[in-house]
């Protein structure tokens with residue numbers, strides 16, 4: 001029995017195949033009526049599943065080629081392993097998610113992001129993609145072709161290699177602030193979330209105090225520690241989930257360190273988050289963020305102990321068709337839940353209702369309820385994406401139960 005990382009979904013795929021070359025992968029795709037790429041298994045639903053075969057890229061040679069301002073990597077590489085190759089060359093990625101354990105291809109396929117008022121999602125670092133499409137052909141996509149293809153949900157092909165933008169390495173100082181009042185956060189949201197390179201707010205929604213503000217500041221000459229009105233720096237290392245092991249978290253207390261060891265909250269090789277959990281996240285336009293927060297806060301008492309913690313982050317707007325940040329900057333409102341699917345589904349329905357007036361888009365890799373008819377109006381390029389998927393996958397090999405529910409592909413499915 002194979003499950004996803006959180007143990008919340010048991011894969012129904014008949015087999016997990018590990019091709020040893022791109023040519024083998026092409027033949028596999030061409031000969032499989034149903035097939036789906038599997039990354040590091042960190043999505044929470046049946047998104048990566050299929051009633052045919054799943055493909056792992058672990059058998060393909062792990063290549064890293066350095067170019068001018070970019071690096072070309074095998075798609076299945078994890079961010080932590082990529083960072084280990086970039087650091088000795090004095091290079092960095094612009095941003096990382098909360099954990100370095102996830103694969104590059106799986107992360108960008110779902111619009112995975114970190115935080116930062118001026119930082120785009122991880123998908124915005126992609127400069128080129130190489131993928132095996134639904135006809136078994138290997139294609140390279142770059143420039144304007146990327147807008148529709150990077151956040152591709154595994155529905156366009158199996159990505160074999162990714163070219164990512166890199167920049168000179170930098171250091172980050174991470175300080176957690178406590179004691180922030182909700183009233184201050186709501187009045188000064190842009191100031192608090194924009195006070196450093198990457199900022200995350202953790203809350204359980206109840207009481208007058210918000211919780212923790214994780215401030216990741218770029219260390220530069222003349223760098224001054226950040227101050228947040230009414231809050232104070234924590235005096236010891238903390239975890240955002242009460243009772244979890246502090247050893248799992250990256251160093252805080254203002255000790256400067258390399259980008260890859262401070263931008264994620266969790267250390268490679270250690271347990272990220274809680275483990276047995278579910279996650280949900282919605283993106284709302286930043287200009288409506290305070291109102292959206294008030295709407296969710298009104299539900300705070302409902303969450304009870306099903307909610308482990310909420311994280312608030314920001315993502316800069318982009319032009320990627322299915323990105324949560326398509327067309328403008330967003331606030332990302334995230335929930336880490338206990339692994340109680342029935343209760344979580346009920347809470348997700350409440351949250352989606354409360355956030356509907358704000359045009360909230362869900363994180364594709366997490367648990368959400370909205371079906372294709374509700375989602376379509378939220379993405380101006382929705383029909384273009386569906387048409388692209390039909391062109392790149394004319395026989396529907398990459399379709400699955402998830403795409404039927406959330407992209408509305410069932411009418412075109414063959415089974």
Ligand SMILES: Cc1cc2nc3c(=O)[nH]c(=O)nc-3n(C[C@H](O)[C@H](O)[C@H](O)COP(=O)(O)OP(=O)(O)OC[C@H]3O[C@@H](n4cnc5c(N)ncnc54)[C@H](O)[C@@H]3O)c2cc1C
Nearest residue numbers: 037039040041042043097098103105106112113154159365
């Ligand atoms: C503990 C934890 C923390 C997380 N933190 C964050 C966070 O900070 N920010 C955030 O935005 N998200 C976060 N996530 C969500 C996570 O980043 C996404 O679910 C992401 O898709 C996981 O990548 P994966 O490789 O594990 O994907 P999988 O679950 O393996 O697959 C996800 C999708 O990607 C597709 N895919 C995978 N590989 C390929 C490929 N080679 N070619 C084409 N398609 C492919 C799959 O078919 C599937 O559709 C977190 C998840 C966990 C479990």
